[in-house]
Amino acid sequence: MAFNIYICGVGGQGIGLLAAVLAQAAARAGLQTRACDTHGLAQRGGVVSSHIRLGADALTPLVPEGGADLVLALERLEALRGAAQYLKKGGQVVYYNTAYQPVSVRTGEAAYPSEEEVHLAVLGFGGKALSVNLANISDPRMQNSALLGKVAALNAVPGLPAAVIEEVLKEMVPPAALEENLALFRSPR
Amino acid sequence: MLSLAGLMTEKEGFSALAMGNHALARAMAEAGTAVITSYPGSPTPEIAEALLAPPEKNRGYRFEFAVNEKVALEIAAGASLNGHPAAVFFKSVGLNVAADSLIQLPLMELPGGMVIILGDDPGANSSQNEQDNRWFARMAYIPVFEPGSPAEAYVMYKEAAALARERKAPVFLRLTTHVCHARETVKFGPLPAAHDWTPRFDAAAGPYVPITTAVFPLKKRALEKLDAWAAYGEKSALNAVYKASATGTRKLGAISSGLPALCLLEAVRAAGAPVDILKLGLSWPLPEKLAADFLASHDEVYVFEELDRVMEVELKALAYGRGIGCVIHSRRGHHELMGEATPERARASLAGAWPNLFPASEQRRTLPPAPRLPQMCPGCGHRSAFHAIKQALPPGAITVGDIGCHSLGFLPPYGIGEVLLSMGHSVSTASGLALNNGSRKVVAFVGDSTFFHAAMPGVVNAASRDSDVTLVLLDNGTTAMTGHQPRPGNGEIGEKLSLPELLKTLGVKFLRECDAYDQPKLAAQLKEAMEHQGFAVVIARHPCMLKFMRDRRRANPGLKPQHVAVDQAKCARHYICAAEFACPSFVRHADGSVTVNTELCIGDGSCVQTCPAQAIGRDK
Numbered sequence A: 001m002a003f004n005i006y007i008c009g010v011g012g013q014g015i016g017l018l019a020a021v022l023a024q025a026a027a028r029a030g031l032q033t034r035a036c037d038t039h040g041l042a043q044r045g046g047v048v049s050s051h052i053r054l055g056a057d058a059l060t061p062l063v064p065e066g067g068a069d070l071v072l073a074l075e076r077l078e079a080l081r082g083a084a085q086y087l088k089k090g091g092q093v094v095y096y097n098t099a100y101q102p103v104s105v106r107t108g109e110a111a112y113p114s115e116e117e118v119h120l121a122v123l124g125f126g127g128k129a130l131s132v133n134l135a136n137i138s139d140p141r142m143q144n145s146a147l148l149g150k151v152a153a154l155n156a157v158p159g160l161p162a163a164v165i166e167e168v169l170k171e172m173v174p175p176a177a178l179e180e181n182l183a184l185f186r187s188p189r
Numbered sequence B: 001m002l003s004l005a006g007l008m009t010e011k012e013g014f015s016a017l018a019m020g021n022h023a024l025a026r027a028m029a030e031a032g033t034a035v036i037t038s039y040p041g042s043p044t045p046e047i048a049e050a051l052l053a054p055p056e057k058n059r060g061y062r063f064e065f066a067v068n069e070k071v072a073l074e075i076a077a078g079a080s081l082n083g084h085p086a087a088v089f090f091k092s093v094g095l096n097v098a099a100d101s102l103i104q105l106p107l108m109e110l111p112g113g114m115v116i117i118l119g120d121d122p123g124a125n126s127s128q129n130e131q132d133n134r135w136f137a138r139m140a141y142i143p144v145f146e147p148g149s150p151a152e153a154y155v156m157y158k159e160a161a162a163l164a165r166e167r168k169a170p171v172f173l174r175l176t177t178h179v180c181h182a183r184e185t186v187k188f189g190p191l192p193a194a195h196d197w198t199p200r201f202d203a204a205a206g207p208y209v210p211i212t213t214a215v216f217p218l219k220k221r222a223l224e225k226l227d228a229w230a231a232y233g234e235k236s237a238l239n240a241v242y243k244a245s246a247t248g249t250r251k252l253g254a255i256s257s258g259l260p261a262l263c264l265l266e267a268v269r270a271a272g273a274p275v276d277i278l279k280l281g282l283s284w285p286l287p288e289k290l291a292a293d294f295l296a297s298h299d300e301v302y303v304f305e306e307l308d309r310v311m312e313v314e315l316k317a318l319a320y321g322r323g324i325g326c327v328i329h330s331r332r333g334h335h336e337l338m339g340e341a342t343p344e345r346a347r348a349s350l351a352g353a354w355p356n357l358f359p360a361s362e363q364r365r366t367l368p369p370a371p372r373l374p375q376m377c378p379g380c381g382h383r384s385a386f387h388a389i390k391q392a393l394p395p396g397a398i399t400v401g402d403i404g405c406h407s408l409g410f411l412p413p414y415g416i417g418e419v420l421l422s423m424g425h426s427v428s429t430a431s432g433l434a435l436n437n438g439s440r441k442v443v444a445f446v447g448d449s450t451f452f453h454a455a456m457p458g459v460v461n462a463a464s465r466d467s468d469v470t471l472v473l474l475d476n477g478t479t480a481m482t483g484h485q486p487r488p489g490n491g492e493i494g495e496k497l498s499l500p501e502l503l504k505t506l507g508v509k510f511l512r513e514c515d516a517y518d519q520p521k522l523a524a525q526l527k528e529a530m531e532h533q534g535f536a537v538v539i540a541r542h543p544c545m546l547k548f549m550r551d552r553r554r555a556n557p558g559l560k561p562q563h564v565a566v567d568q569a570k571c572a573r574h575y576i577c578a579a580e581f582a583c584p585s586f587v588r589h590a591d592g593s594v595t596v597n598t599e600l601c602i603g604d605g606s607c608v609q610t611c612p613a614q615a616i617g618r619d620k
């Protein structure tokens, strides 16, 4: 059976790089890799998602609903939404704990979930949730490196060693930002 | 790892994980395609991203963004007439714009050949409809290649380009969103020798002018070429049968093309169902013998398509005409004609015909109640303009939107731009709404790239008739929605063009301009424009701040971010900043207080003027 990873966040958070590094690393580790970004209008502060499927029986790139072994999110509400829609029973959610309120919350119509609510909901889906948050990140677009570091430290993707993820990260992050990104990547261990 | 520029310029073959759009760009370089044109539109812009990645001197091809899809198609056609292999790409609806010239192409001998790449968008991920461009192929007499993955897109482009050149004909390569944006490992080949740019147009190779007497010989030739494509499709390895490993009592089969065919294959294999699959890569003209043999050798066949019932109708006609007794199943109900194919949807469709073979999977969970709709970015000039305009609009005013980031103005909380047809429609639709309308003001909006793309004829019309319409031109200096491609006159291609001068030349008499951040001035100008009897234009200008900030960070990497802050002592909890002006940077807490999310705020300050309590200021 394919190992399915669903990655989500808010447009502008740099989820494209996160997904590209993971997919590239998986391919380099010798896993049969099929991936797909979904964006479009969502680029403008809407939900963005990226799908990675590892294994020979995945012939198409989108993770089926309720079929993700791993849900990665760069934002808390999106972690909950991603898990509700995609997490498989027994799967894992790893997310960066930051909050971007959608319009419905700012107009007072909807509530924004607390960390505890997210974790309880994921337990209810038959999975478990873990969050990462690091103080003193100079640029929020580096949060993806912290999340990636957690994924590597947890060995969350079978057959994908942390060293390979780090090697690809080094090649894909622009040189000027590399040092700080690497430090963030290595910090959650 | 290869950079994107490296992907385009590496001389020898190699393997790499590649996005469909990038693999396709490499295929263009390998196929020796000399002239490539486009107008931006999702899901295709990353083709251009790859084509533009190497410096111009290292490219074996010439790539140009044109002012709209029709112009792009005509440039590619002109190049092909000169003997240069050519390609053009755009999104699904771009074909509507290009259609007037497209429809003539199959009548012509195109010595360079031409590949027309369509980015169809089942699921309307980033489009105003789901139009199924396979119909256009039938109307225009153009064959269709339908890849289902990046590797297939790469292989099929090269084959399509070679055949197009050999047959001096146009071909469609129809991609869909999740073929364009999928990634997989692709085995690439070497680059060809440099192109010979000798212009070889020869009027005698035509005729190229379809006056009455020429139309029938031209049409006859186009029909003969179609027969040749059909004959090719009978033998092509692109049209293949995937035998099921299981067998059943009745012989079952399914027919599909593109990504839906791979969804079907995945669903059939997952279920271990005894269903053979005929996957059509060159899907039209239909390879009739191949299809008839497949139908005749099965007891029941499911036609699994995405969007319209295109192949279904043709396959049923084929079976009927040949007296083939096979039962042909197909999708039922309107919901199956909408949205994109997935393995799960393929399973559900096939379960309609063969419920025992395709048992249902798990049920859905409820989603969190706070939806996240797309919105304008922090600092967007469009938001500032909408906030000002909303206050200036009289009751009963009709607002007409257009395509671009400002289409998002219709979403909560602004509700501005209440009608939207197509790119550039707004002025003319507004002119119609204004006809013999003595009571309700009509205000139209248009972006600057769209203005050049398709709105200019509407502006000329409105100016010459002096339609009682106010047009707000939201000028952010770029084609923002699709990723900041240049537009004519912004200085990136050719000379700078003055929009006010241009508008005056087009006959606009009432013209005002201001910075979109200056809300009181914009509101006053709009009121004045609406009071004016006849056509009036207000230019609300502010650079796209997403691009502006990106460029600034690139130019000085150490740049310290700036923010605004809410003075808690002054804040009177009006929530105008968070809920009406609605910049995503404002955070409304459960205790009622409002703060600024410094991860999002760019410190533009366009919000400062919106606070009646003057509680917003720069964070020092």
Ligand SMILES: Cc1ncc(C[n+]2csc(CCOP(=O)(O)OP(=O)(O)O)c2C)c(N)n1
Pocket (backbone or CB within 6 Å): B039, B040, B041, B042, B091, B093, B094, B097, B127, B128, B403, B404, B405, B406, B423, B446, B447, B448, B449, B450, B451, B474, B476, B478, B479, B480, B481, B482
């Ligand atoms: C016929 C057609 N071609 C292309 C597109 C894709 N498209 C959507 S928005 C957009 C950009 C519009 O740019 P502009 O008018 O400058 O508005 P902005 O996004 O900058 O606000 C384009 C090209 C489309 N929807 N229809």
